[in-house]
Amino acid sequence: MLIITIIQGKEKSLLAGEPWIYASAIDKVDGKPNEKMKPGSTAVVQSSAKKFLARAAYNSKSQIRARVWTFDEAQPVDHALIKGRVQAALAKSAPAAKKARPDQVVKLVNAEADGLPGLLVESFGGKDGYLICEFQAGGVEAWKVPIVQALLAGTGCKNVYERCDDLVRKGEGLPLVAGALAGDEPPDEVIVTDGGVKFSLDLKTGHRNRFR
Numbered sequence: 001m002l003i004i005t006i007i008q009g010k011e012k013s014l015l016a017g018e019p020w021i022y023a024s025a026i027d028k029v030d031g032k033p034n035e036k037m038k039p040g041s042t043a044v045v046q047s048s049a050k051k052f053l054a055r056a057a058y059n060s061k062s063q064i065r066a067r068v069w070t071f072d073e074a075q076p077v078d079h080a081l082i083k084g085r086v087q088a089a090l091a092k093s094a095p096a097a098k099k100a101r102p103d104q105v106v107k108l109v110n111a112e113a114d115g116l117p118g119l120l121v122e123s124f125g126g127k128d129g130y131l132i133c134e135f136q137a138g139g140v141e142a143w144k145v146p147i148v149q150a151l152l153a154g155t156g157c158k159n160v161y162e163r164c165d166d167l168v169r170k171g172e173g174l175p176l177v178a179g180a181l182a183g184d185e186p187p188d189e190v191i192v193t194d195g196g197v198k199f200s201l202d203l204k205t206g207h208r209n210r211f212r
Contacts, residue, residue: 002031002043011047021066039138042077057139061173067117086150089114103193127156130186136168159183
């Protein structure tokens with residue numbers, strides 16, 4: 001496991017609960033070279049006095065060098081943590097998902113707000129529709145398989161598609177990939193309603209065209 005040491009005085013934002021760690025705040029990163037180069041490797045974050053601050057996903061290729069998973073020293077970053085975060089996010093968004101009509105898009109997972117930095121998940125069409133995921137950071141990329149498994153189990157939806165934001169993933173040093181992660185790919189176009197206005201939407205890219 002990597003160990004990130006924060007420059008003295010730069011730990012204030014972490015102590016205040018800020019989940020992002022920039023390169024300018026890092027004194028050094030200790031660990032195996034292959035782990036340092038792998039986007040999303042788990043790291044222990046410590047102060048200059050070697051006091052535990054957090055566990056985070058490290059990415060040497062990103063401007064945001066590390067994204068915090070947890071500030072709790074007793075909480076490991078493992079399958080149970082990831083599964084629990086997905087389940088909690090789905091529980092929080094369940095009321096909105098339940099109220100949504102089949103032609104509405106519902107946000108199920110909202111990145112840092114749900115303790116899953118860089119992960120965005122939307123639903124269209126309910127259980128018989130599609131889950132659209134964006135993995136925008138190394139940490140959630142590294143845990144992609146258990147995340148998808150938890151989404152399938154938690155929603156009952158069989159179709160999960162990965163959308164690729166080229167600019168974001170390039171900035172994170174991640175491969176530009178898109179496609180079905182489970183089940184079938186969505187059609188090229190669906191009709192959605194947002195705020196009473198109808199759009200044609202390409203679920204694969206997120207591009208919308210308003211009906212006139």
